[in-house]
Amino acid sequence: MDNPLRTRDDLQDAVRALCEPLTHSPGGARVKVGTTAAHFDPEAAELEGFARPLWGLAPLAAGGGEYADWPVYLDGLTSGSDPGHAEYWGEARDHDQRLVEMAAIGFALALAPERFWAPLRPAAQERLAAWLGQINHRTPADNNWHFFRVLVNLGLENVGAPHDPEGTEKALDRLEEFYLADGWYSDGATEQRDYYIPFAMHFYGLIYAGLRPGTPRAARFRERAEAFARDFATWFAADGAAVPYGRSLTYRFAQAAFWGALAFAGVEALPWGQVKGLLLRHLRWWRGRPIFQTDGTLSIGYGYACLNMAEAYNSPGSPYWAMKAFLPLALPEEHPFWQAEEEAMPEVPALHALPHARMVMMAGPHVTALCGGQWASWNPRHVAEKYAKFAYSSHFGFSVPTGSVGLRQAAADSMLALSDDGRHWRVREESESKIDGHVVHSRWSPMPGVEVETWLIPHAPWHLRVHRLTCDRTVHSAEGGFAADRNGAVVEAGAGSARAGVSGIVDLGGERAGEMIVVDPNTNLIVPRTGLPSLLGEHPPGEHWLACAVLADPDPAAFEAAWAQPPTAADLPPR
Structure with missing residues (x-):
């Protein structure tokens, strides 16, 4: 996308450019972006392709x-809500x-009835309202x-259609119970304390606050x-990248939708220039990524097209939730968000502790989140990798496995992988954890015994x-640092340390051997071919203390300087 992404006009152009490759069905109601499937029916997937660009x-x-x-x-809204039309979206369950x-x-x-409601014929308005009303x-x-x-009832109320005020209040009451x-x-x-907090819970609450500004609920949402804003700012690096963590990462620049939602609701949680900078730098970071398919549509993936990291609910149209980042376009040019000069981070x-997320954030050239682990009881795909690694990085991302045999397939970066047969590896999944100052502590069991x-x-x-x-039997261990791009990277491994480019790990106990594992392609979220500096060991039954130091830095000179002076066992706290 050849767009500077610095002004309101630039973002308007970006919306049009993102939507231009989408091909609508003859009746306008369906958009089929690709050929892969989600767990829901194809009709719902094609509705998703139609609806998500509306954000x-x-x-x-x-x-x-x-x-x-x-x-x-307008054609799509008319056709899709008509039970007699071939492109009807279907009854909701x-x-x-x-x-x-x-x-x-x-x-x-709710936002633009003059575009999406007023031009419809009365019969089409009635059918659309009835179809939307199913949600109640x-x-x-x-x-x-x-x-x-x-949101549906706010829209129906705004256009004078039948809606359910009581159902709206009950929904809002239930949402209140999720506040911590x-x-x-x-x-x-x-x-789960992932991006669904900023780009869902807060995002929708701020839309409500912008549309119903005088209500007590709106005041609470603001x-x-x-x-939340000062905590969330620690997830972003100076180059605009955010720390990938949790599920639904294929929604990409929705990660920064919270910042635009602050502007929509008039919440100057930080100076407007800083809020603007957080959003625009993030969009520019994505501009440099190969996230588009050959036809110009958004791919499923993160830093590149990669189905391996996706959830079962990701259809080809799913990535267009990223359009949430453009909410400030609803604001006039005169709004202080647009008038402000973009400012730095x-x-x-x-160091910043986030006890609700069981994280400690480390600021720097890349943001590192040290994590105690979270557990999603309904098990989204690669749940351990998305929620339970020891560390997550805005620059190095994280990896997901391709199979169940061997360390190449396990791609266990920022994890201690354990095996009792040397072939099948288990990692931290569910854990009990706490934050003690800026130290993250957890207890976990990868397998019985x-x-x-x-x-x-x-x-x-x-x-x-x-x-x-x-352990009650002999186990093998493999502890990984951050996976790094191995194209042209310096690779070293030996007694007690390993490095791949600007990522390395050093054993502080003197018991483990360093090895650079060439993991399977398309495991890492940021780059498709990575090497994983690791420490390997074998441990007989009994108690063992393992310790290591992990370094990664996008700046090669800074990495080399720090790598030359690693921590030692003397830097470890007493047991």
Whole structure:
């Protein structure tokens, strides 16, 4: 995308450019982006392809932006909601994907009815309202999905169509039960504290606050977002990259949608120039990534097209949730967000504990999150890799396995992988963890008869790891640092250390051998071919103490300087 992404006009152009490759069905109601499947039916997937661009098109319309294909969307709203039309979107069931996509349409009616409602014929308006109204008689997933009912009813109310105020209040009441403290929510009754907090729970709450500014709920949503903003700023690096963590990472620049939602709701949690910078730098970081397919549509993946990292609910149209990042286009040019000069990153602490997320954030050339681990009870794909690694990086990303045999397939970066047969490796999944100052402590068991206690200790620019391993039989261990691009990288491995380019790991116990593992391609989220510096060991039955230091730095000169002076066992805290 040849777009500087610095002004309101630039972002308007970006929305149009992202939508231009999408091909609508003859009736306008379906968009088939690709040939892969999600767990839901193809009709819902093609509705997803139609609806998700509205997260960007509705703000474009509300802000007076031009778009040549407005009539196509009017045709689609007419055809898709007509039970007698071949492109009818279908009846919604409990927990149906259609409920998710209804929210984008309700949002469009709330934000820009002059584009998406007023031009429809009365019969089409009646059918669209009836189709959307199904959400008031269906059971959503018990998490951020309750906001979908809220958004649909806000849209229906805005256009004078039948809606359900009581159902809206009940949904909002349930969402209140997910609030924790300090600006943090849970996404339902789970341990997950991932991007669904900023780009779902806060994002929808701030839309509500912008549309209903005088209500007590709106005031609470604004106050919570202001509290959350300083914590969330620590997830972003100076180059605009955010720390990839958790599920749904194929939504890409939705990671920064929270910053635009602050502007929409009028919440100056940080100076407007800093808020603007956080959003625009993030968009520019994505501009440099090969995230588009040959036809110009967004691919499933993160830093490149990669189905291996996706969830079962990711259809080819799923990535267009990224359009949430364009919410500020609904604001006029005169808004202080647009008038502000873009500013550098806000000052963030070198170390910042996030107890609600079980993380300690390390600022620097890349942001590192030291993690105690979270557990998603419904097991999204690669759940351990997305929630339970020891560390996550804005520059180095993380890896997911390709198979179940061998370390090449396991791709166990930022993990201690354990095996009792030398072929099949187990890692931290579920854990009990806590934050003690800036030290992350966890207890976990990868298999019966094997117990591990882990401490993660910041030691900038390094971090230290200490493990107390107890096993009732001989086990093999492989502890990985950060996976790094191996194209042209310096590779070294020997007694007690290993490095791959600007990523390395050093044993502080003197018992393990260094090895650079060439992991399978398409395991890492950021680059497709990586090497994984690792420490390998073998441990007989009993108790063992393992310790290492891990370093990664995007700047080769800074890496070399730090690599030449590694921490020693003397830097470890007493047992």
